[in-house]
Amino acid sequence: MAGRILSRLAVALFWLLHWLPLPLLARLGQGVGELLYRVARARRHIVLVNLRLCFPELSEAARRRLARAHFHVAGRSLLERGLLWWASAERLRRLVRVEGDAHLTTLLAQGRPVILLAPHFVGLDMGGTRMTLDFDMVSIYARQKNRVFDRWLYHGRSRFGDQRLLSRQDGVRGTVKAMKAGRAFYYLPDMDYGRKDAIFVPFFGVPAATITGLARLARLAGAAVVPCVTRMLPGGQGYRVEVGEAWADFPGADVVADTQRMNAWIESVVLTMPEQYYWVHRRFKTRPPGEARPY
Numbered sequence: 001m002a003g004r005i006l007s008r009l010a011v012a013l014f015w016l017l018h019w020l021p022l023p024l025l026a027r028l029g030q031g032v033g034e035l036l037y038r039v040a041r042a043r044r045h046i047v048l049v050n051l052r053l054c055f056p057e058l059s060e061a062a063r064r065r066l067a068r069a070h071f072h073v074a075g076r077s078l079l080e081r082g083l084l085w086w087a088s089a090e091r092l093r094r095l096v097r098v099e100g101d102a103h104l105t106t107l108l109a110q111g112r113p114v115i116l117l118a119p120h121f122v123g124l125d126m127g128g129t130r131m132t133l134d135f136d137m138v139s140i141y142a143r144q145k146n147r148v149f150d151r152w153l154y155h156g157r158s159r160f161g162d163q164r165l166l167s168r169q170d171g172v173r174g175t176v177k178a179m180k181a182g183r184a185f186y187y188l189p190d191m192d193y194g195r196k197d198a199i200f201v202p203f204f205g206v207p208a209a210t211i212t213g214l215a216r217l218a219r220l221a222g223a224a225v226v227p228c229v230t231r232m233l234p235g236g237q238g239y240r241v242e243v244g245e246a247w248a249d250f251p252g253a254d255v256v257a258d259t260q261r262m263n264a265w266i267e268s269v270v271l272t273m274p275e276q277y278y279w280v281h282r283r284f285k286t287r288p289p290g291e292a293r294p295y
Helices: 002-017 022-039 041-054 060-079 081-086 089-095 101-109 124-131 147-158 168-180 213-221 255-270
Strands: 096-099 114-117 137-140 164-166 184-187 198-203 206-211 224-232 239-243
Touching: 002 081, 002 147, 022 041, 022 060, 041 060, 060 081, 060 224, 081 089, 081 124, 081 147, 089 096, 089 124, 096 124, 101 114, 101 224, 101 239, 114 213, 124 137, 124 147, 124 184, 124 224, 124 239, 137 168, 147 164, 164 168, 168 184, 168 213, 184 213, 198 255, 206 255, 213 224, 213 255, 224 255
Parallel strands: 096 239, 114 184, 114 224, 137 164, 137 184
Antiparallel strands: 198 206, 224 239
């Protein structure tokens, strides 16, 4: 009961904060991120381990500065979540600009199934909600243990248009059917989900358990893979969603090569905004046989 009350108080706080101008809300979020960097020792450890593995060329001081910057943008994404739940469509259009969506519009008009490849950057949910203002999509939704937050997270992802949220237990059939019916699939395949349906391919030179779903789904549905990256802009300037051109010659004949291509592309985007990647996730928790876990 106490936990539910605290969750409802947190939701009420998010509701109050969403009325603030974004520059002020962004500064508050950065302050929350600084606090989390100082007190969330376990998560800070995960971030620092990830950065040590992925950026061994950086000094310890540089990695700590990058970790602090990551917590700052993560704090922003936390406090700005209320915008996803209550901001009007007009305000979201002003705060989140979309570039390149004509690529998606053209493919859908041609009747081509589409997978939007959306890596785990801190602006991921903001970009996803913004896209639902213009497109009916399908995505995977994982139920949250906290029922209060689960309700609002689900609300935020489905409040505009006619969105379809599937669970992982639904399998690929529902996803393929939705894509063939004209819904772009907002796909997030760059986390460590364990050994099932995964292979070890490099991520910043480190073997990472990576699901092969992108290539398999693209082949099964005959889908185009379209990169979709959301950038959090500095100084409370908002967000920018970048929709790229469909990948050529994908999938290829080798699922390993396809999965390596995906990770290499994600690496290239991470290097343009390294503080915004989701480093608090234990990306390397699943290891090849005989190799110790780094965390």
